[in-house]
Amino acid sequence: MAEYTLYCFAQSGNAYKAALMLNLCGADWTPRFVDYFNGETRTPAYRAINEMGEVPVLEFGARRLSQSGVILDYLAARFGKFGPTNEEERREILRWTLFDNHKLTSYTATLRFMMSLAKTGETPVTEFLRQRATTAFGILNNHLAKSRFAIGERPTTADFSMCGYLYWPDEFGVSWSDYPNIGRWLGDIKALPGWEHPYTLMPGHPLPAKA
Numbered sequence: 001m002a003e004y005t006l007y008c009f010a011q012s013g014n015a016y017k018a019a020l021m022l023n024l025c026g027a028d029w030t031p032r033f034v035d036y037f038n039g040e041t042r043t044p045a046y047r048a049i050n051e052m053g054e055v056p057v058l059e060f061g062a063r064r065l066s067q068s069g070v071i072l073d074y075l076a077a078r079f080g081k082f083g084p085t086n087e088e089e090r091r092e093i094l095r096w097t098l099f100d101n102h103k104l105t106s107y108t109a110t111l112r113f114m115m116s117l118a119k120t121g122e123t124p125v126t127e128f129l130r131q132r133a134t135t136a137f138g139i140l141n142n143h144l145a146k147s148r149f150a151i152g153e154r155p156t157t158a159d160f161s162m163c164g165y166l167y168w169p170d171e172f173g174v175s176w177s178d179y180p181n182i183g184r185w186l187g188d189i190k191a192l193p194g195w196e197h198p199y200t201l202m203p204g205h206p207l208p209a210k211a
């Protein structure tokens, strides 16, 4: 049995943050497919696993952790990789992880869900989400003009948090040629040993066609 089990599914960028970190750390882990699209996260059985009703959940021994930021923080300490080396770095990683959860992933994930999974087409809601997401892309793009990775010249969990949804630009109608520093940075993460695309790292892709 693997040391770590990750509750996840291929289309979840939030789960990808944890899956990518596990792979980059060379952890002994296995995915546990969560059937989100058929409502598994809303079942009492799943709420007993995670009261927040979300993936990712990282299970090891008798313990379970949820929230990708917490999982990333735990794994960085456990493996001694991609974490802070001093208090200032700890705060910088936290700063970009919070920015990601609030301003980057939240809008991007919802926009992508509506465009690519719910297939609503462009609506006033997607227009609002696109405006918020592209504002966050602009902020990140400007920041990455100053340093190779989020907090300097080496990759940290802040990068793995922020890249969660960004390997699917076609699914929310953005081209990284409009944000060249983001495109360069995603390439640098992709070059790390152990990197894999979310659709190959986690189970559930492609979605079965609707009957």
Ligand SMILES: N[C@@H](CCC(=O)N[C@@H](CS)C(=O)NCC(=O)O)C(=O)O
Pocket (backbone or CB within 6 Å): 011, 012, 013, 014, 015, 041, 042, 053, 054, 055, 056, 066, 067, 068, 069, 101, 109
């Ligand atoms: N802030 C959370 C977000 C997790 C999240 O939103 N997960 C989605 C899938 S990407 C989910 O499980 N949603 C289930 C639901 O809302 O019912 C994290 O970073 O782990």
